[in-house]
Amino acid sequence: MLMVARCCTIRLTRLVLLLVLGFAGPEPGRMVAAAPQAPEATPEQVGLDPAKLDAIETALREAIAREAIPGAVVGVGRFGKLAYVKALGDRAVQPDREPMTRDTIFDLASLTKPIATASSILSLIHEGKLKTTDRVADHLPEFAPHGKEVITVDQLLRHRAGLIADNPLEDYEHGPEAAWKAICDLTPIHPPGERFVYTDVGFIVLGKLVEKLDGRPLDQAAAARVFGPLGMSDARFNPDQTLQGRIAPTEEERGVGVVRGVVHDPRARLMGGVAGHAGLFGTVDDLAAYASALTGLLRGEAQAGRGWLTPEEARTMIDPADTPPNQRRGLGWDISTPYSSPRGDLFGPASFGHTGFTGTSVWIDPESDLFVILLTSRLHPRNRGNINPIRSQVATLAASAVISDPRPDPGPVACGIDRLLLQGGGPLVGKRVGLVTNHTGRTRDGRATIDALRHLPGVDLVALFSPEHGIRGEVDREVDDGRDERTGLPIFSLYGKTRKPTPESLKGVEILVYDLQDIGTRFYTYISTLKLVMKAAAEAGLPLVVLDRPNPIGGVEVAGPVRDPRFDSFIACHALPVRHGMTVGELARMFNEEDQIGTDLTVIPCQGWRRSMLWDQTGLEWVNPSPNMRSLTEALLYPGVGLLEATNLATGRGTDTPFERIGAPWIEPRRLARALNDLKLPGVVFVPIRFTPSERQYAGETCGGVFLQITNRDQFEPISLAIGLAIVLNRLYPRQWDSTKLQGMVAHQATLEAISQGRDLAQIPRLWDDDLDEFQARRARFLISGYVE
Structure with a gap:
């Protein structure tokens, strides 16, 4: 009897929500067109085979015919341009049949996690209001009980916080505040950081964190930070009455009828339709606009993010870090886990994406610069439908359609060897x-x-x-x-x-x-x-x-x-x-x-x-020049971090990010990060971390230190970074930091003396002015005239 009563309570709550929000049913004949937001191209213009893409339509029509799905909207894009869009089958089959249209709005379900919540978190990081290494309880103290005080933002984003997948529905029946108190009272089921457990609870916490740091409800924060800047005109939580005619129903409920525009996820619904794990609605064009912006950032096009993220931050978002095989997750994105069916058979290990329970998915491959969007409402009308084989089949067909790279050569640079070969070997x-x-x-x-x-x-x-x-x-x-x-x-x-x-x-x-x-x-x-x-x-x-x-x-x-x-x-x-x-x-x-x-x-x-x-x-491929020089970011950091390598610091060798972190067993991370951030060095911030290098002087030892995050490479000054690090280390750890061997790297007596004397950071570069002026004059004679600025 208790279970029956509970189910009745949930259904009554859903009905009340439908009525209060004005979602009693679609407005007859209401069709509001949504203009495409991402640039468009023909398949041939972006190097895709139209015949291979047509096979996607055939596969989807077969799925519709066997009633696996009532209909679908599929979009395939490359180089940031939407090149193939098809609306197939029906949007609704009950109570009346409605043809699927391109502008159909879908309940995106767990696509909410990366696109609304994780993207808002990254936006807050971009603004310096948050760091991935922050402990959540530092911002939300009420979350700390029962061992959760050590859980970090990074662990939540990667589903490695040790939290349960879903807490009981009754925890949500008395509203969002009661639900939040119940979450704060949870005890982790695994030690934080130990293993991957896909969890809605963790993203509910992240949604709460967005609200705390942004000062607005999650739906408003995501609209301002992500949907608006990226041109996602139909993306929103709790879509209003004017959009009902375009919304794909998710299910039919007894006493309510066909449900449209109210989130299917029961926990998100009981939280008023806005939650960090579910609640977002949108169209194929909304997701194409997002994918276009993200792939543009991954190509290094800073303007593609429209102020949302930098290219470096976008790359961080899809970096699986040190997550183990079959548990590979980025910051909100799935990379290689049991949930990766939308990868198909041909996308490579650098690809990433996410799924939604209602039948939605996005998968993006940076290597081929291809994105695939599949939107279905598999729960309509009979609350069933296995979408995973269809997702995999569509992704495989899309990847097989890549036949060429028709873009103008992205980099006009040819190296000396290329010119020698053009000369037939010359000398x-x-x-x-x-x-x-x-x-x-x-x-x-x-x-x-x-x-x-x-x-x-x-x-x-x-x-x-x-x-x-x-x-x-x-x-x-x-x-x-x-x-x-x-x-x-x-x-x-x-x-x-x-x-x-x-x-x-x-x-x-x-x-x-x-x-x-x-x-x-x-x-x-x-x-x-x-x-x-x-x-x-x-x-x-x-x-x-x-x-x-x-x-x-x-x-x-x-x-x-x-x-x-x-x-x-x-x-x-x-x-x-x-x-x-x-x-x-x-x-x-x-x-x-x-x-x-x-x-x-x-x-x-x-x-x-x-x-x-x-x-x-340059358009040239990056090849690691040496084992620990693995990216342009590390090359930009190296003139600074490398200066300190001869001292008793770990500089990231023996980790997955050499030169992007420094530390030692005797360093307290927060103290060092605070002191370095107080210097306000241009283009870089310092994140407190602990790490265990596998080589050099601290192999196998836990080191406290900082992660060096370049926020603006045009402003970043690696030598100022090095001098600032030296001054702070000399001040905070005069007994522990051994700078004896610094002289071989700095190779400048006056600078060494200034560091040991604790001279002001602004004064030390003045020691180099005359020498740099003289070097510039010498250098000018040997510069190759063809290398114009």
């Missing part, structure tokens, strides 16, 4: 060639420079020379000589017993070629190898050809102390500032003249590279 023809390279030496289309030269008519490649990290860039220690498994060529290590080619290694070589990707920082050793190769070439009377490559962190900014002569070393091989703003070809010209090396030097420059370009603007 190498008829010569026995020794090649200084590793895995970063590659053509624009991805061929190894080793292979390109081996197959070039008239060129005889006879020897390979490898820098630090070896010929494949995988070794983080000294490297022995060897033999290349693929070519059989001898490999002479320049980071082992010797760092300079020996006369013996150069026997039989008639010309040397250098093709390595530098990172734009004084202490990155590939440029030291370049200088030693130049000296060996001069001593042996061999010409040297340097195949130039872009400076990945740009060729404009010059910053940091210029090396004092007394600090000459393998990590400070020339009088350069920390960030020199030069390419390896330009550096070779500088080394040759300023050190009077006398190398017979030829530099083959890049084509199309501008000094203002960062790597992601």
Whole structure:
């Protein structure tokens, strides 16, 4: 009897909601058209095969015929443009049959989680009001009881907070405030962070967090932060009476009839239709507008986010971090879990998406820049329908439709090796060639420079020379000589017993070629190898050809102390500032003249590279130049974080984000983060964290520290970051922080003394002014004129 009474209470509550909100039924004949919000294109314009896309319609019509679904709206887009939209079958079959239309509004169910709630959370992070490492109880103290005080925002977003999937419905029967109190009284079923448990409760908490920090109800906050900026004109909670004629019904309830416009999820319904886990309604065009903006951000187009997120923040949103296999989740997005049926058979491991219980789904693949939206109302009319096989089939067909990339070449940059090949080998023809390279030496289309030269008519490649990290860039220690498994060529290590080619290694070589990707920082050793190769070439009377490559962190900014002569070393091989703003070809010209090396030097420059370009603007593929240099973000951080590597700090090596975090067992994270954020360094914020590196001095030890998040790379100054870190560490941990070995990296006596004296951060860069002015004058003579800003 108790169960019957409870069900009756829930149905009565639903009926009251329907009447109070004015949703007693659709307004006859009411059809309000919704204009498309995402750019559109033909399939051919975005490299999709129309015939393959037509197979999606065939598959959906078969599902409709067997009554798996009453109808569907499907959208497929690429490069941010909606290229295929079909409305098939019926929107409603009871009480009257209504044809499905493109502008049909669906109950999006759990798509609410990433699109409304997680997107609002990321917006708050973007504004600096929240961090993923924040403990939820710091913002919502009432949430803390029973061991929940340690739960973080990140754990909630990834469904790793240890919370139950759903608490009992009776907890919601007395309204949202009573429901919130019941959630705050829950005890985790698993230790937070231990495992993945898909939970609605966690996103209800996140919705509450949005309301607390934004100051508005979740529906209003999401509309202002996400739906409005991204042009999602029909996206909303609790759609009003004027939209009823376009809303797909979700179910038929006894005593109520066909339900439209009231959220199907019972907990969200009992909370008034607005909750962090469910309640959002929208159309295929709303979701296409969202997907278009997100994929644009992932392509690096900052304007695509319209102020919502930056490209870096969008990439963070889909980063699975260290979540284990089959539990891979981003910040609100599913990546690889048992819920990933919309991936289909062809989308790769970088793809992501989400499903909704009512029959909705979105899946996005950054690699092919493709998105697939499938909207159905599988619960209408008989509250059944297995949609997962259909989702998978549609995704597979959409992915198979990709046949080409018809966009204009995204980056006009060609490297020195590409230009050498266009010249047919130029000065190498008829010569026995020794090649200084590793895995970063590659053509624009991805061929190894080793292979390109081996197959070039008239060129005889006879020897390979490898820098630090070896010929494949995988070794983080000294490297022995060897033999290349693929070519059989001898490999002479320049980071082992010797760092300079020996006369013996150069026997039989008639010309040397250098093709390595530098990172734009004084202490990155590939440029030291370049200088030693130049000296060996001069001593042996061999010409040297340097195949130039872009400076990945740009060729404009010059910053940091210029090396004092007394600090000459393998990590400070020339009088350069920390960030020199030069390419390896330009550096070779500088080394040759300023050190009077006398190398017979030829530099083959890049084509199309501008000094203002960062790597992601070149159109070239990123290849990790060394094992711990895994992204452009890390390259931008390296001139700063790398300066402190010789001290007793962990700098992220042995974690999944090298150089994006620093710490030590003796650091208290919140104290350090607070002190660093108080410096108000431009373009970067500091998030308190704990981490356990797997290598170097603190291998296996838990370190307190900070995560370094670049918020604006145009404003970010890595050298100011380094000096600020040094000053704060010296002030907070004078006994624990050992800066003895800092001198080899800083290589500037006045700067070292200023740091040890605790000089003001604003004063220290003034120590470099004269030296930087002098360097700029020297540098100007060696810049390649074709590299315009």
